[in-house]
Amino acid sequence: MRDGSDAPRVSRRRLLAATGTVGAVGVGLAGCPDRVSRRIPDCGPVADAATAANGYVPLPADDDISMFRRGLRRYGYYPEATVPESVRVDWSTPVNRIGHTAAKSTPRPTPAGETVLIAGDTGVIHAFTPDGERRWRLETEASRSLGFHGTPAIVGDTAYIGGYDGGLYAVDVPAGELIWATRPRQFDGAIAIGSSPAYVDGTLYLLAEYSDPDSGALWEVDAATGAPTWSDDRLWGMPHPSPAIDCEAGRLVTGSNDGVVYCWEFPSLEFAWSFQAGGEGGPDGESKAGGAFRLGAQIKGTIPVYDGAAFVGSWDDRFYRLDLADGTEEWSFETGGIVMSNPAIDPDEGVVYVGSDDDTVYALDATTGEERWSADVGGNVIGSITATADTILVGSYDAHLYALEKDTGERRWRVENRGHVTSGAIPREDRIYYAERGVFSNHWDDDEETVLEEPGRAYCLVPDE
Template sequence: MDDPVERGSTRLERRAYLSGLGAAATVGLAGCATLSASPPAYDRTQATFDPPERSYDETYSGGDVTMFRRGVRRLGYYPDAAVPDDPTVEWSHPINAVGHTAAKSSPRPTPDGEGIVVASDTGRMYGFDLDGERRWTAQTGATYLGIHGTPTIVEGTAIVGGYDGSMYAVDVETGDRVWRLSRSALDLSIAIGSSPAYWDGVLYFQTEHKHPASGRLWAVDAETGEPLWTDDRDIGGMPHPSPAIDPATERLVAGSNDGIVYAWAFPSLSFEWSFETGGEVKGTPPVYEGKTYVGSWDDSIYCLDLLDGTERWSFETDGIVMSNPGVDPERGVVYVGSGDGRVYALDAATGERRWSTGVGGTVLGSLTVTPGAILVGSYDTNLYALDPETGAIRWRVPNRGHVTSEPVPHDGRIYYAERADLRDYWNDDRETELVENGHVYCLGPGE
């Protein structure tokens, strides 16, 4: 049986591998690793999937794994984070350059706490130390629309998918390639915007396909990159969201551009239910106390029962809900942003609004929840800290472009990324001009 995963040294063939997304040359970068290659196809019918049982680890934080929204439940909740009162920018580096409006990849601390890994919409991955010194840069084959998912870091390996339809694994110390899973092994995927969820050695993520527009849920061995399982059903609409897992109710849920939320039993992955909203579902749905919270382009957020998919409540805003909601399990509150430029605090059990606050522009990315602040980026180019109880603005920090990544608190600092500053991106009569690259930032305590 052919192996879909190539392993090897840092230096590989540099070539674009876009497969229907458009033609573009691979951008060279002096002194960086190049991860592009095209391994042979893999016969997934020969694979089996039988993960061992384990006790429920709510977040995986503090161990050997770190991932998007901090854990498999995707709460975006950091109970031990201290948010500074008057932060300043300690360092920033230019990484993003593409006008694609999907939320940007979020920085992730390495499990040892000593470094930061972030991916860019140019297809590069970066490793920084906490003081901003760049350790390494690795160029993937995703050179057209780059990478928008957030790396999942398992021990010493960072794993993320690209908009070339392939999955990449690199060493967090050196940027060297560990493995690459090609699109041919993923039923000719054209893009992976979904950030992998990790559980007991297995990665769970969605792939995007076309002809027709559709998607698939996959389970892949995290150590080797070998595909273990995929659902035979086609998910509609080329899904972007990342899966969320709630072992307590034995459910895995994910949304898609077809406006439908899908749920599988976990870990058996037998299909359980689907729920149709009135618009596209772009955000990752967190799971909490037997429920999941789903934002939709029909301007609403829905609370669904994890066991059977019935609607518990819904709340309507004045704009599309594309952001990833954050949940405070201590307060029992769901925080969500909207295209109407407001952040809403909703009672997790009833959907009753506790407060709402304007933040100057569309909220497209993730909301981060800490005991003392709700961190949220806005299309007005500011990062905001809001009081969790009242919604009052504690502070705002101006940036260059739209702030759409998850703000990640770590070791007294906050790390996040923004979209590039682009001129005439929304004007069809003029060519878009890159004014300034989007940066990855580190905020620290002020003087």
């Protein structure tokens, strides 16, 4: 086990138990009456498909599944998609009205592509046809909080998404109705679920966030009922990433706001290792009630897994390649700003694409970390990068969506929007879907009231012929 932290880690539940706040100590099934017995998921079909496809599975071993970053490995790669030489907005609709600075939910087409789900930060889930006709609108309990920022995992006719109210929702996609919804107490009092679920063999994996103290937990959930089956609350910081799973390597990996990468064996869920990123602030365990934080090293982006490695961006201005077996650092690349975007990987070319707060997208050799090209996109990159057959799609704080030539980084086009473009851009047939933040005045001024000037919209682009 590799653990680079500077102090012993104390789980949130152990800390609360020591102060008499809860009655159960440790990780696993104890302490929650809603939990059911764990059934080990079968990862074999996914691993076999990955081997047959040289590590890349477009829709993870099953064409009835669609999820954030395209699959369990979280590549964000669409090799069958090509991007038009020029585009226009075919339709758009307002979906985001909250000033919270987390990246916005990425629109997610259903596996067959007949419906596009868009989860808004108002707690409303929208369903549209590809042509922009509304199918339904579903308001949830997440409307009482900061809504949705994660992206649905869609399995057949059911979509699963966590909310900033601490609940997890299962939605009947054809009907637009709730199948089930959990309450925060079922996740030990979670205040938010910002991570996008991963799905394997009837089982969901996601991260939940807690306060007092700031902490998190990895949860395993029965997809049929919403009942938790297992958890590990060793995470510190309120984690936002979505778990990545490499069934072939037998690893599940994620990061958190404490600057730590956590890795479990999969599907046994025995803890494997942790890695501590840097950060000029140094460790701050005392102020975080036992968590060995490294200030300035937050890990907010989802970590893709490829070629026996995990690829990690940190607020310490670096992007890392870690050995999945033991967490050893294999290389790191320094950017000119914090790295919190979700990187894309092209496994055919062996290239990883990552964005930074230095307004730049980098194409790096996945094996060596050598820079192949860099491109200025005019603003911070905090959302998801998408790789297609010929193009990189990336949203920017400068209120544009960019299409960059994959081989050179040269700009093919950019589309001007209204707010910061922080969702991923999803190509599907001849269309591209993405979303932006709302436009606010006085957002960074503590002395003035923040005012929504214009709601953030979801967009559909088509070729400009």
